[in-house]
Amino acid sequence: AQSVTQPDIHITVSEGASLELRCNYSYGATPYLFWYVQSPGQGLQLLLKYFSGDTLVQGIKGFEAEFKRSQSSFNLRKPSVHWSDAAEYFCAVGDTDKLIFGTGTRLQVFP
Amino acid sequence: DVKVTQSSRYLVKRTGEKVFLECVQDMDHENMFWYRQDPGLGLRLIYFSYDVKMKEKGDIPEGYSVSREKKERFSLILESASTNQTSMYLCASKQGNSPLHFGNGTRLTVT
Numbered sequence: 001a002q003s004v005t006q007p008d009i010h011i012t013v014s015e016g017a018s019l020e021l022r023c024n025y026s027y028g029a030t031p032y033l034f035w036y037v038q039s040p041g042q043g044l045q046l047l048l049k050y051f052s053g054d055t056l057v058q059g060i061k062g063f064e065a066e067f068k069r070s071q072s073s074f075n076l077r078k079p080s081v082h083w084s085d086a087a088e089y090f091c092a093v094g095d096t097d098k099l100i101f102g103t104g105t106r107l108q109v110f111p
Numbered sequence: 112d113v114k115v116t117q118s119s120r121y122l123v124k125r126t127g128e129k130v131f132l133e134c135v136q137d138m139d140h141e142n143m144f145w146y147r148q149d150p151g152l153g154l155r156l157i158y159f160s161y162d163v164k165m166k167e168k169g170d171i172p173e174g175y176s177v178s179r180e181k182k183e184r185f186s187l188i189l190e191s192a193s194t195n196q197t198s199m200y201l202c203a204s205k206q207g208n209s210p211l212h213f214g215n216g217t218r219l220t221v222t
Contacts (some may be wrong), residue, residue: 009151034210043115043201043213044154051208090153096208098144098169103153 002027004093006102014110015083021076021105023091031093033074035065038088038104047089050074061085083109114138117202117214124221130189132217134202141206143185145169145177148199148216160185192221 005024013019025031032051036044048059055067065076074091086109092099118133136143142161146154146169156169158177166177174196178186185204189196199218203211 004153032208036213041215043215044203044211045213046210049210097142098156098159099211101146101154103151 002093002100004091004100004102006089006091006105008105009103010106010108012108012110013081016080019076019078019081019085019107021089021091021107023074023076023102025072025074025091025093025100027072027093029095030069032095032099033065033067034092034099035059035063035074035076036090036092037061038090040087044090047076081107081109083111085109115202115204115212115214117200117217119217120215122217122219124189124192124219126193126221128189128192128221130192130219130221132187132189132200132202132219134185134187134204134214135183136185136202136204136212137183138204138206138212139182140204140209140212141182142204143179144203144205144211145175145185145187146201146203147171148201154201157187192219194221197221 003026034049035047038044050057050067088104088106091102115136144159145157160166160179176188201216202214205211
């Protein structure tokens with residue numbers, strides 16, 4: 001069955017610390033991969049996407065993600081977190097028709 | 112920039128009422144989607160549409176229907192609202208391989 005797992009429900013980091021949010025998936029073929037961010041009361045905003053090619057992709061707001069086929073993972077990283085990064089983050093996988101979303105990771109940032 | 116507009120940010124309805132959630136996109140996208148978002152469950156696909164007057168069931172269509180009479184507008188209908196349909200509803204659109212573009216959501220409370 002197709003699925004997306006975000007094992008961390010809630011992560012707390014200090015401002016300036018590095019960040020890694022985990023995403024693992026189960027999918028029949030190589031999927032399209034996405035990370036979205038949702039600020040309170042808002043819709044989802046695309047951070048980055050992977051379709052093919054270089055497995056390290058750069059996104060907005062200083063985020064990057066690495067596709068590892070052997071581990072079925074697409075982890076999101078940021079070298080130095082800012083207080084404004086506090087939000088909920090969703091990993092999604094799928095094809096051109098529709099996406100499957102993970103359950104989200106809520107990021108809290110302490111000053 | 113793509114704009115997906117959901118007509119209501121907050122709605123409060125009574126059990127048994129017929130509820131319409133409206134979504135409009137301004138980029139001539141062919142594909143439109145309705146998701147519901149619940150804590151700990153992430154986003155779950157209710158219905159989607161590839162074209163005018165076409166609709167496909169998502170993962171949780173029970174209790175919902177949709178209407179797409181014009182390309183830019185995709186309506187979600189709760190025929191007889193129930194308390195378990197209290198949720199955040201997110202509309203999204205896309206074209207081809209492009210990522211999903213989301214509206215800001217409608218928070219529906221059914222009492």
